[in-house]
Amino acid sequence: MPAGTIPSPSSATSSVPTSTPSSSPTTKSSAAPDFPEGVPAAARKHTKEGAVAFVRHYVSELNAAWRDPDPDRIGRLCLKTSKSCQAFIVAAEELDREGRRYSSDAVRIDRAGPFGEAGKQFRVEFHGGQTGARVVDANGKVVDEESVSTTHNMFFLEWTTSGWMIAAIKDFK
Numbered sequence: 001m002p003a004g005t006i007p008s009p010s011s012a013t014s015s016v017p018t019s020t021p022s023s024s025p026t027t028k029s030s031a032a033p034d035f036p037e038g039v040p041a042a043a044r045k046h047t048k049e050g051a052v053a054f055v056r057h058y059v060s061e062l063n064a065a066w067r068d069p070d071p072d073r074i075g076r077l078c079l080k081t082s083k084s085c086q087a088f089i090v091a092a093e094e095l096d097r098e099g100r101r102y103s104s105d106a107v108r109i110d111r112a113g114p115f116g117e118a119g120k121q122f123r124v125e126f127h128g129g130q131t132g133a134r135v136v137d138a139n140g141k142v143v144d145e146e147s148v149s150t151t152h153n154m155f156f157l158e159w160t161t162s163g164w165m166i167a168a169i170k171d172f173k
Contacts, residue, residue: 031161033159033160033161033162033163034161034162034163035162035163036076036077036162036163037076038057038061039054039057039077039163040053040057043056043057043163043164044163046159046163046164048114048122049114050164051114051122051124051157051164052112052113052114052124054077054124054157054163054164055112055124055126055155055157056109056112057077058074058077058155058166059107059109059126059128061073061074061077062074062088062106062107063102063105063106063107065088065092066091066092066095066101066102066106067101067102067103067104067105068101069092069093069095069096069100069101070092070096071089071090071092071093071096073092074088074089074092075089077165077166078165078166079158079160079165079166079167081167082166082167082168082169083168084166084168084169084170085166085169095135098137099137099138100135100136100137100138100143100144101135101136102133102134102135102136103133103134103135103136103140103142104131104133104134105131105133106130106131106133106146107128107129107130107131108128108129108130108131109126109127109128110127110128110129110150111127111128112124112125112126112127112128112155113125115154118156120158121156121157121158121167122156122157122158122159123154123155123156123157124154124155124157125152125153125154125155125172126151126152126153126154126155126169126172127150127151127152128150128151128153129148129149129150129151130146130147130148130149130151131146131148132145132146132147132148133145133146134146151171152171152172153169153170153171153172154169154170154171154172155168155169156168156169156170
């Protein structure tokens, strides 16, 4: 796995966002979003703090989607144009199809914080990495083990009719 990227069994690639949100994180909209199931209250706010909470929630859902393979946990938090999210979804699908799963969280968060706007998207700077988690088969036998690594990424979020959504995840440069 290349240094600087969030880990995945298939080494996800980053995408350049192609759509824009309807308003900036500091602007309030009149219609309440239809949030995906499970989004915590802190991540439902159209604020810098809400964006950071959403990234933390996304990483938690990513880990859950790989521990008990369920691609929908990731997909409902991403724009369809996010290549990174699509790669993570494919990884969850592969784990499910092969009867494998991570025995523990694969991704750790060391810290995450607001980085400001880029056009009409909001950015969250992410420091974390791979935990060295093991992939096990249906019998609990270890079939693969990730290396421990450190990453530095930028999450690009958009505020939509479903609240925050991941538009892209890129290596921080």
